Amino acid sequence: MLSLLHIENIAVIESADISFDGGFTVLTGETGAGKSIVIDAISAILGERAYRDMIRTGANKATVRAVFTGVPKLQWFEDNGVEYDPETIVQREIFLDGKNVCRVNGSLVTVSILRKLGIQLINIHGQHDSASLFDEDNHLAFLDAFAGNEALRSDYGEKYETVAKLRREIDRLTMDEGEKLRRMETLKYQIAEIEKAELEPGEDEKLEDRRKILQNAEKLSNGMETAVECLYGGDDTDGAAGLLAQAEYALARLSRFSDSFNALHERVADLMYQVQDAAEEVRDARDGLSYSADELEQIESRLDVIHKLRRKYGTTCEDILAYLDSARKELDDIEFADDHLERLKAKLQKAEKAAWDAAIALRENRKAAAKAMSERILTELTQLDMPRVQFSCEFRETELTVAGADAVAFYMSANAGEALKPMSKVASGGELARIMLAMKNVLAEKDQVETLIFDEVDTGVSGRAAQKVAQKLKSVAAHKQVLCVTHLPQLAALADNHLLIAKQERNGRTYTSVTPLDLEGRKRELARIIGGATITETTLKSAEEMLRG
Structure with missing residues (x-):
């Protein structure tokens, strides 16, 4: 899990050291205080894109350093020649000239290699994840992630590539007579010109x-x-x-x-x-x-x-002679194209059958996974105060494509008596946030990532639904480390740990601080979230009641 985070010269954070515990941790604060900056810093040490605009004005570089404890012995360490340590230290420096320096346990790594480690340490879920549910192009990827069908997809991918290669070769050899004659004349001229020179290598x-x-x-x-x-x-x-x-x-x-x-x-x-x-x-x-x-x-x-x-x-002469060999082969292919095409078409027929067999096996796996995923999501949604929702994965068969022979779309009905429709046409913002949370919870059961971060995924949720979301995150935190940026008092009240992000001005500069709150501090912050800037006895009492549960 993520234990320590050091942030230096990122946006309005000059320097901050944040300790994280297990369980459910919330980050709250006024809008613009810098909550998302903390998430951006974490994204940076996971190998995500970082911009030099992140660097605090007047500084020549920004630094993020994180300590992860209880890290399993991932294959990544051996593959990249990095010394394994259950207490793994990740550091990234971002310079004004755009250069990045990344280290894992003291070993230099590239940003792309760091990203491969990052996805195994933390999953970050933001508001854009909810929006991605509207795009049906993403639905198949969600289903495959739940199905865990990498072996089937890999087997199909190899067979599909064979089909694609044969199709490209057939297209290359298939041309009309006029085009064929023109190409043959060109090749014959080129071959004769090179042969006449009688070149020798070197x-x-x-x-x-x-x-x-x-x-x-x-x-x-x-x-x-x-x-x-x-x-x-x-x-x-x-x-x-x-x-x-x-x-x-x-x-x-x-x-x-x-x-x-x-x-x-x-x-x-x-x-x-x-x-x-x-x-x-x-x-x-x-x-x-x-x-x-x-x-x-x-x-x-x-x-x-x-x-x-x-x-x-x-x-070079070697290149010219290589072109001569290539031209001779192409001319031979064209002159004997009909015979060659027949052989290629026979191979293609066999390859397409093998690809279809793999595609059908993949489809059967997906349909079984779709049924199980739908049942799990419905269970999660019931717990998130959406008991009447209907959810279904609708399949449409396609021709062979890179991803298989299936198109998948998520359909739902949020209200009793309503027909199932594409999610983008029926889900409100609050419903979409809960559906995404349900899907993330279901998918999280399938991976080994220990830390989940939710960045304002509760947008559009309020009242009883907010309480259900808070309870769901609390239950997830029983077996995962959960960090959540929120504006909802229901979520903040159920947290095991509470961090306050605050912004101040000193000497004409803006500074952001991160402070762990004790019980009294949590009560005042909850009162602020409930009632706004003016904290009253009533809001304090409400906050106290929420903390008592």
Whole structure:
């Protein structure tokens, strides 16, 4: 669970250290005090998108650090080479230039890798989640999350990809006669042009090296002559080879008189032999220098041919030859397209059957899960003061798609005697919030995430319905850590822990503080929520009664 959160220089929060306990924790405060900023900070350490606009004015970076306790040994740690510790520390720094630095237990990770850990530590549910229920494109994903059918979807996905690949290949080979003839003429011209050049792999590099030598032939020749003269000597001087030979002879004579000269003699002898070998190689290289204007002209002409092909077919001879192979294959495919198409269509027929079998297996799993999910959601909604609601997952069969062969839409009736209709047409804001809460509770039973955060999901809920929502969150907190940003006194009264988010001005700057409330503090905050800015004996008494339950 989330145990500690340190926030530094995010929006109006200059610095805050927040301790969280298990159970049900609420965050309350005036509108604009900074409650959502705390949620944004938590989102940041979960790897969600963070903007440099979050950084407090005048600061060069923002920092969020969280400590999670009781973290299970997730596969994520091994996969990403991060040391596992049940007390996991996550830190993220956001800089003005847009750079982000993320660490988990001291190891640097990317934002995308951090996000993969974050979804296994905390689930955040905001007002936009309720709005997403209106979009039927999301309903299948909700159902699949409940069904836990990853293996079936993966099996279907592989089979569908085979079908899609075969369809693309068939489409590529299916063309009218005029288009086919034009393409064949183009390919034949390209093949003939490349074949006529008779390219060899690496030929362009060899020719460019040779051209460079020929273009600098005079400099090379003069340099080699100088090297030969230095090594062999000229008419009036001895070269290095001759001088070393004389030195070796002199030391050889000295070694006859004293063994102390033997080591020195051997070293000079080795140098002499190395220089003599090098001198011979230099002389051979000089004698091997041959060049002519005709050869340079031939190389330039050959490179011109290669450069023309480069502009059309690739940057190197290897690329051009690879294009030649590809063009030959495509021409062969077109010329024998009818036979090839028949083979592909036979493969496609088998692949489509396999994909349909997988799609039907997935559909049966989804329908069974839809029935179970509907029953669970109805049970949850009854507990949330919606006893007469009807809920159903309606299926519509489709062609094979990436997600299967099903379209799913959630239908409901909120009142007795009303026919089931698409959710977007019948659910009010308060009803939608409770439906989303019911779905989140049902889905939470299927995952191992220990911390759930609800960011003003009670919008549009009041009265008895608000009390039911509060009781539901309280019951969820019996086996999960639940954090809730709320404006409802019913929720705040049932919390195990209460944090007050408050905003003050000092020296022309705005500061936000986070304060754990004791019983007296909770009573005054509840009185404020009930009655507004003016706290009276009546509102205090009401708050006290709510806290007593």
